[in-house]
Amino acid sequence: MDLSNRKTHSSGHSTQGKSSDEFKKPNNSKGENDIVNKVNISAALGFLPNHTFSINFKGIGNLHRVSRVAVTSKEPGVVGNGFDLGIKTLVVLLFLANVAYQFAAYFTGLISSEFYMVLGGKDKHGFNIVLGKSIGYTLLTGGLLTFINFMLGMIQAKSRMGLTRYTHDRYIKPKAFYDLILRKNVENPDQRITQDIDKLSASYMNVFSIIVIYPVVAIYYTVRTWLITGYIGPVSIYVYFIVGVIVSNLLIPMLASKVYYQEKSEGYFRNHHVYTRDNSEEISFYGGEEKVKNEADRSLSSLFKRQKAVAIFTVPIYMAYEFFSYFGASLTYALVGIPLFTGMFDHLTGPGELSSMISKSSFISMYLIYAFTTILSAARDLAYLVGYSVRISQLWDELETINEDATNDWVQESPEGIVEVYNLSVESPTESTLISDLSFSVLPFNNLLITGPNGCGKTSLIRTMKGLWKPTSGTVKLPYKDGKMDVLFLPQRVQLVYGSLRDQVTYPETENESNSRFADGGDYNQNVRIINILKEVGLSHLLKPEYHLSFIDKNDFSLNYNIETSPESVLDIRHSTPTWEEILSPGEQQKLCIARVLYLNPKYAILDESTSSLNPQAESQLYNALIRQGITLISISHRESVYKFHKNCIRFDSTGRYDYSEIAN
Numbered sequence: 001m002d003l004s005n006r007k008t009h010s011s012g013h014s015t016q017g018k019s020s021d022e023f024k025k026p027n028n029s030k031g032e033n034d035i036v037n038k039v040n041i042s043a044a045l046g047f048l049p050n051h052t053f054s055i056n057f058k059g060i061g062n063l064h065r066v067s068r069v070a071v072t073s074k075e076p077g078v079v080g081n082g083f084d085l086g087i088k089t090l091v092v093l094l095f096l097a098n099v100a101y102q103f104a105a106y107f108t109g110l111i112s113s114e115f116y117m118v119l120g121g122k123d124k125h126g127f128n129i130v131l132g133k134s135i136g137y138t139l140l141t142g143g144l145l146t147f148i149n150f151m152l153g154m155i156q157a158k159s160r161m162g163l164t165r166y167t168h169d170r171y172i173k174p175k176a177f178y179d180l181i182l183r184k185n186v187e188n189p190d191q192r193i194t195q196d197i198d199k200l201s202a203s204y205m206n207v208f209s210i211i212v213i214y215p216v217v218a219i220y221y222t223v224r225t226w227l228i229t230g231y232i233g234p235v236s237i238y239v240y241f242i243v244g245v246i247v248s249n250l251l252i253p254m255l256a257s258k259v260y261y262q263e264k265s266e267g268y269f270r271n272h273h274v275y276t277r278d279n280s281e282e283i284s285f286y287g288g289e290e291k292v293k294n295e296a297d298r299s300l301s302s303l304f305k306r307q308k309a310v311a312i313f314t315v316p317i318y319m320a321y322e323f324f325s326y327f328g329a330s331l332t333y334a335l336v337g338i339p340l341f342t343g344m345f346d347h348l349t350g351p352g353e354l355s356s357m358i359s360k361s362s363f364i365s366m367y368l369i370y371a372f373t374t375i376l377s378a379a380r381d382l383a384y385l386v387g388y389s390v391r392i393s394q395l396w397d398e399l400e401t402i403n404e405d406a407t408n409d410w411v412q413e414s415p416e417g418i419v420e421v422y423n424l425s426v427e428s429p430t431e432s433t434l435i436s437d438l439s440f441s442v443l444p445f446n447n448l449l450i451t452g453p454n455g456c457g458k459t460s461l462i463r464t465m466k467g468l469w470k471p472t473s474g475t476v477k478l479p480y481k482d483g484k485m486d487v488l489f490l491p492q493r494v495q496l497v498y499g500s501l502r503d504q505v506t507y508p509e510t511e512n513e514s515n516s517r518f519a520d521g522g523d524y525n526q527n528v529r530i531i532n533i534l535k536e537v538g539l540s541h542l543l544k545p546e547y548h549l550s551f552i553d554k555n556d557f558s559l560n561y562n563i564e565t566s567p568e569s570v571l572d573i574r575h576s577t578p579t580w581e582e583i584l585s586p587g588e589q590q591k592l593c594i595a596r597v598l599y600l601n602p603k604y605a606i607l608d609e610s611t612s613s614l615n616p617q618a619e620s621q622l623y624n625a626l627i628r629q630g631i632t633l634i635s636i637s638h639r640e641s642v643y644k645f646h647k648n649c650i651r652f653d654s655t656g657r658y659d660y661s662e663i664a665n
C-alpha cells in the first residue's frame with residue numbers, strides 16, 4: 001500500500017487541527033499556521049482532543065446548527081445553477097467518493113502481494129497483467145483522491161459562502177454590529193466571521209465522511225487481521241494506539257500552553273510593526289524612532305524567549321512521533337511473524353506464495369493502523385470543529401438577542417416635521433450621568449449649536465437621537481420622508497468608503513436609490529450635481545485626471561475610457577486599495593463629508609465637529625453652502641467661528657446640566 005496516497009487523503013482535514021488555546025488568542029494568521037504545523041505532528045500519534053475541548057451534546061448541537069445553515073443555504077452559488085452543483089449534491093458525491101476510495105485503496109494495497117506472487121513464480125504473462133492492474137488501480141486511487149480534494153474545496157467555498165452570508169444578514173444591519181461591539185459579550189466578531197467560519201467550512205464535511213466510513217473500515221480490517229494473526233494482532237494494534245493516545249494527551253497540553261504564549265507574543269510583535277507603519281509620519285515628526293525601535297526590540301526579545309521554550313518542549317513530542325511512526329511499521333511485520341512461526345503459512349509452498357502472503361498480511365494490519373489514525377485524527381478535528389461552531393453559534397445567539405430587542409422606540413416621527421427632544425436623560429455605558437432632563441426643539445432654518453467641555457456628552461446626545469444609545473428617559477422626534485429619517489448625522493470621525501470619488505460623495509445612498517432619484521435626467525444630472533458640489537466645497541482639483549493618475553492602479557485606469565476628455569469619468573476611478581484617507585488631507589476629508597450632506601440634501605443635518613480641521617474661510621464657505629441649500633443644522637462645536645451660523649445654543653456643563661440661549665448675531 002502506498003502510504004503517500006493515504007497521507008494526501010488525510011491532509012485534506014488534518015491541517016485544520018488547532019491547539020485549544022488558539023481559540024482564546026487574538027487574531028494572528030501567520031502564528032496560526034505555525035501552531036498548526038507544530039501541532040500537526042500529533043496526527044500520526046492519534047491525538048484525542050485535550051480536556052479543554054471535550055465534545056458534549058451542546059457542542060454537537062451547535063455543530064448541527066451550523067452545518068444545517070450551511071447545507072440549507074439558498075444563496076446563489078451555494079445552490080446549484082447550470083453545471084454548478086449544489087452543496088447537498090456535493091456532500092453526497094463526497095461520501096460516495098470516500099466509499100469508492102476505500103475499495104480502490106484495498107485493491108491498490110493488495111497489488112504488491114500480487115507482484116510478489118508473479119515475480120516469485122517468474123510468470124511473465126501474470127506480471128504484465130498485474131502491472132496493468134497496478135497502473136489502473138493507481139490511476140483510480142489518484143483520481144478519486146483528486147476528486148475528493150476537489151469536492152472538499154467546493155464544499156468549503158460553498159459552505160463558507162452560505163454561513164458568512166447568513167451571518168452578514170444578521171450582523172451588518174442597523175444597531176446589530178453597533179450593539180454587539182458596544183456590549184462586548186462576544187469578543188473578536190471579525191475573527192469569527194472571517195476565520196472561524198472558513199476553518200470550519202474547510203473540514204467539517206471531510207470529518208463527517210471519515211467518521212461515518214472509517215469505523216466500518218476499522219471493523220473490517222480488524223476481522224481480516226484477526227483471521228491472519230488470531231486475537232493477538234488486533235489486540236496489539238489496539239494497545240499500541242491506546243498507549244499512543246495516552247502519551248500524546250500527556251505531551252500536547254504542555255506544548256499547547258507554550259505555543260499559546262508564543263502566539264500572544266507574536267501578536268504583540270506584529271502590532272508594533274502595524275503601529276510603526278500606521279504612524280510613520282507622526283513618529284518622523286516627533287523623532288520618536290529610537291523609542292519605537294526600543295519597544296519593538298523588547299517585544300522581539302519576549303517573542304524569542306517564548307519561541308525557545310516551544311523548541312525545547314517540542315523535543316519529546318518529536319521523539320514520541322518518530323518512535324511511534326517507526327514502531328507502527330515494525331509492528332505490522334512483527335504481527336506477520338505470528339502466523340509464520342505458528343505454522344499457519346506452512347501450506348504455502350509455491351514460488352512467491354509466502355512472500356505474497358506476508359505482503360498481503362502486513363498491508364491488512366497496516367491499514368488497520370491507518371484506519372485508527374484517521375479516526376483518531378478526525379475525532380480530534382471534530383473537537384476543534386465543535387470549538388469553532390460554538391464560537392460561531394455564540395455570535396449568532398448574541399446577534400439574535402440584539403436583533404430581538406433592537407428597538408429604538410424613543411425615536412419617533414415628528415408630525416410637524418421638526419427635531420424635538422423631550423425630557424431626555426442619558427447615561428454612558430459605565431452608567432455615569434451625562435445628560436439630565438434635556439428638552440429642546442429645532443424649527444426649520446433655526447440652526448442650533450451644541451457646545452460644552454470635552455467628554456460632557458455632546459456626541460452621546462446625538463447617539464441617543466439616532467437611536468444607537470437607549471436613554472434612561474425621554475423621547476426624540478425627528479422628521480421623516482418616505483418612511484426614512486430625514487436627518488443626516490455626520491459623525492466626528494470622517495468615514496471614507498471603498499470606491500470612487502462618486503462613492504465618497506453619494507455614501508450612504510445605494511445605487512438603486514441614486515437611480516430612482518435621478519431617474520428623469522439619468523446619470524448626467526447626477527454627474528452635474530456631484531461636480532458642482534465638489535466645486536462648491538473647494539474640491540474641484542479632485543476632478544482633474546492628473547490628480548488621480550499618480551494614485552490609480554494601471555488596471556483600474558484601463559477601465560476608464562475618455563478620462564482625458566470627459567471630466568465626469570474621473571468620478572468613477574476606483575483605487576485598487578482604499579487610498580482616499582492617504583491622498584486627502586484631514587481638511588479635504590471634511591470637505592468631502594460636507595459635499596455628502598449637500599448631495600443627500602436632508603431636511604436637517606447634525607454635524608459633530610465636522611469643520612474642526614478647516615480654516616475659517618473654508619468653514620464659512622461650507623456653512624454658507626449648507627444654509628443656502630436650506631438644510632437646517634445642528635452643530636456640535638467648540639469653535640467660536642461657527643457661532644454666527646447658528647440662531648440658538650445649548651451649552652452643557654460637565655454635570656449633565658445645560659443652558660439654552662439665543663445667539664446674538
Ligand SMILES: Nc1ncnc2c1ncn2[C@@H]1O[C@H](COP(=O)(O)OP(=O)(O)OP(=O)(O)O)[C@@H](O)[C@H]1O
Pocket residue numbers: 182428429430434452453454455456457458459460461
Ligand atoms: N463606549 C463607551 N464606553 C464607556 N464610556 C463611554 C463610551 N463612549 C463614550 N463614553 C464616555 O461618555 C462620556 C461622553 O462622551 P462623548 O463622546 O459624548 O463626549 P463629548 O462631549 O462628545 O466629548 P468631545 O467634546 O471630546 O468630543 C465620556 O466620558 C466618554 O468617556
